[in-house]
Amino acid sequence: MLKQQMLDVKKIRADFPILKRKVHGKRLVYLDNAATTQKPKQVIDALVDYYTNYNANVHRSVHRLGEEATEAFEASRGKVAGLVGCKPEEVVFTRGTTESINLVRFAWGEKEVRKGDTLVATTMEHHSNLVPWQLLAKKTGATLKLVGLNPDGTLKLGELEKLLGESPKLVAVSHCSNVLGTINDVSKICGKAKKAGAVTVVDGAQAAPHMPVDISEIGCDFYAFSGHKMLGPTGIGVLFGRKELLEKIDPFQGGGEMIREVFPDHATWNDVPYKFEAGTVNIADAIGLGAAVDYLSSLGMERVREHEVRLLKYALEALSRVKGFTLYGPREPERRGGVISFNFGDVHSHDVATILDEEGIAIRSGHHCAQLIMRWLDVPSTSRASFYVYNDTDDVDALVLGLEKVRKVFKL
Amino acid sequence: MSAADIYKEIILDYYRRPRNYGKMDDHDIEAHDTNPLCGDEVDIQVKVGNGGVMEKVMYTGKGCAISQASTSMLTELAKGKKVDWVKELSKEDIVKMLGNPELGPARIKCALLGMKALKTGVYGYLGAALDKEE
Numbered sequence: 001m002l003k004q005q006m007l008d009v010k011k012i013r014a015d016f017p018i019l020k021r022k023v024h025g026k027r028l029v030y031l032d033n034a035a036t037t038q039k040p041k042q043v044i045d046a047l048v049d050y051y052t053n054y055n056a057n058v059h060r061s062v063h064r065l066g067e068e069a070t071e072a073f074e075a076s077r078g079k080v081a082g083l084v085g086c087k088p089e090e091v092v093f094t095r096g097t098t099e100s101i102n103l104v105r106f107a108w109g110e111k112e113v114r115k116g117d118t119l120v121a122t123t124m125e126h127h128s129n130l131v132p133w134q135l136l137a138k139k140t141g142a143t144l145k146l147v148g149l150n151p152d153g154t155l156k157l158g159e160l161e162k163l164l165g166e167s168p169k170l171v172a173v174s175h176c177s178n179v180l181g182t183i184n185d186v187s188k189i190c191g192k193a194k195k196a197g198a199v200t201v202v203d204g205a206q207a208a209p210h211m212p213v214d215i216s217e218i219g220c221d222f223y224a225f226s227g228h229k230m231l232g233p234t235g236i237g238v239l240f241g242r243k244e245l246l247e248k249i250d251p252f253q254g255g256g257e258m259i260r261e262v263f264p265d266h267a268t269w270n271d272v273p274y275k276f277e278a279g280t281v282n283i284a285d286a287i288g289l290g291a292a293v294d295y296l297s298s299l300g301m302e303r304v305r306e307h308e309v310r311l312l313k314y315a316l317e318a319l320s321r322v323k324g325f326t327l328y329g330p331r332e333p334e335r336r337g338g339v340i341s342f343n344f345g346d347v348h349s350h351d352v353a354t355i356l357d358e359e360g361i362a363i364r365s366g367h368h369c370a371q372l373i374m375r376w377l378d379v380p381s382t383s384r385a386s387f388y389v390y391n392d393t394d395d396v397d398a399l400v401l402g403l404e405k406v407r408k409v410f411k412l
Numbered sequence: 413m414s415a416a417d418i419y420k421e422i423i424l425d426y427y428r429r430p431r432n433y434g435k436m437d438d439h440d441i442e443a444h445d446t447n448p449l450c451g452d453e454v455d456i457q458v459k460v461g462n463g464g465v466m467e468k469v470m471y472t473g474k475g476c477a478i479s480q481a482s483t484s485m486l487t488e489l490a491k492g493k494k495v496d497w498v499k500e501l502s503k504e505d506i507v508k509m510l511g512n513p514e515l516g517p518a519r520i521k522c523a524l525l526g527m528k529a530l531k532t533g534v535y536g537y538l539g540a541a542l543d544k545e546e
Contacts (some may be wrong), residue, residue: 347477348450348452348475348476348477349450349476350450350452350475350476350478350519350522351419351476351477351478354415354418354519355415355419358414358415365450366449366450366451367451371451374451380450380451380452380453380474380475381450381451405415409415409416409419409424410419410424410477411424
């Protein structure tokens with residue numbers, strides 16, 4: 001019974017054409033999923049189908065192709081909304097997580113944040129949920145304050161409580177760290193932040209692809225994620241915004257589609273979410289994202305998460321036996337996403353990644369756009385292996401063998 | 413291509429036993445450079461003697477084996493040469509110095525970091541000397 005509920009990785013792998021290719025003559029072991037995921041043929045086919053059969057601009061075309069394109073594009077919006085538990089009109093299509101967060105910075109931040117205000121983010125943020133707030137603070141004269149980390153890579157919630165006492169305008173936090181893997185209790189954090197009067201922005205780039213996410217349960221004001229990290233195409237992302245707030249804040253960019261009426265000196269805005277989708281949207285990739293959501297939904301997000309926890313358990317145990325392996329972040333698989341950041345002996349992560357690449361193993365190395373974490377860990381960089389639905393224990397075994405190769409080359 | 417084609421014995425040797433590592437109190441040239449991709453860092457210092465000869469070249473830094481070994485080897489290569497020699501230094505010279513490892517486009521930047529820092533420092537030094545003459 002339990003067996004039936006587990007993901008059928010062999011069947012899943014057959015859906016991903018790229019997994020058939022060889023790298024340096026070896027089977028591709030793709031463990032860089034936190035950076036971007038591979039695409040199943042269902043997603044690739046959806047793109048080809050759109051361009052081949054019903055390519056047209058959306059919304060204002062009254063011809064047949066335009067109607068089909070609009071229908072597929074809006075259906076994708078509905079699929080995304082269904083996946084994360086919000087209303088379709090609360091889904092704004094963007095280029096990705098970074099643009100989603102910058103949209104909040106401009107449309108909400110520049111309207112609402114004043115000199116002397118406090119903004120709160122955390123030390124574990126990806127640069128995309130940190131630098132926009134630094135820029136906003138600089139522009140408005142507000143002060144950005146950061147919640148620190150416990151030794152196990154979790155947030156110092158006591159520090160957050162203290163900062164909430166300053167009635168901050170904003171609390172920005174990641175749902176799951178792209179380096180430490182830490183899963184934050186965002187519903188608790190957002191609940192407290194809301195009580196303190198703050199607007200909450202959750203970076204869901206590493207969570208939405210990997211676990212069930214229910215935005216209505218989290219209770220945040222904004223939630224951002226990227227299509228390409230969840231089997232979808234690059235160049236398409238999502239900003240969830242609470243409807244009342246989206247209606248209240250300024251537009252992001254001016255142009256076509258986002259307007260209702262235009263006069264010589266001013267204009268009025270379209271309904272949400274169109275108010276935030278100026279110009280021709282990324283129609284094809286939004287449709288591709290819809291196909292990716294279909295794929296994930298057919299697997300079931302709970303099973304996706306269970307699969308990753310199972311792999312994490314296996315990997316953490318196997319890697320803990322590798323001499324010289326240093327793991328960062330929480331130790332318990334249940335408290336972390338499928339991201340394993342590590343260092344190996346005194347070998348620099350780029351050297352680790354280069355030697356693993358020779359074995360066909362793709363991992364990430366460097367600072368992972370999270371230099372505050374590198375400073376906190378007091379390391380120049382880390383290596384990072386991250387899982388997804390097509391990974392299995394054989395990939396972990398390949399990683400362990402690859403590290404032994406690194407040991408040999410560097411004579412550890 | 414294999415790891416042995418990249419991690420030549422000479423690279424690992426300089427990485428493990430860096431030559432000319434450290435800071436000096438009196439130097440005429442100093443330059444810092446980083447590779448934002450990897451977070452590799454190097455600081456290069458040069459003491460210039462009579463006739464523009466680089467009498468002493470030291471470095472500190474942290475990063476991957478290729479960036480650190482390459483910088484260390486470069487300090488040895490540069491010592492005793494005139495500062496003008498740095499102007500002619502090329503990517504090919506560095507690759508040759510490293511024993512012709514097979515570096516892809518991502519890793520070649522690591523190999524060239526020390527040269528970049530040294531060139532920055534030397535151009536600054538030569539520019540300042542020009543200003544003085546004027």
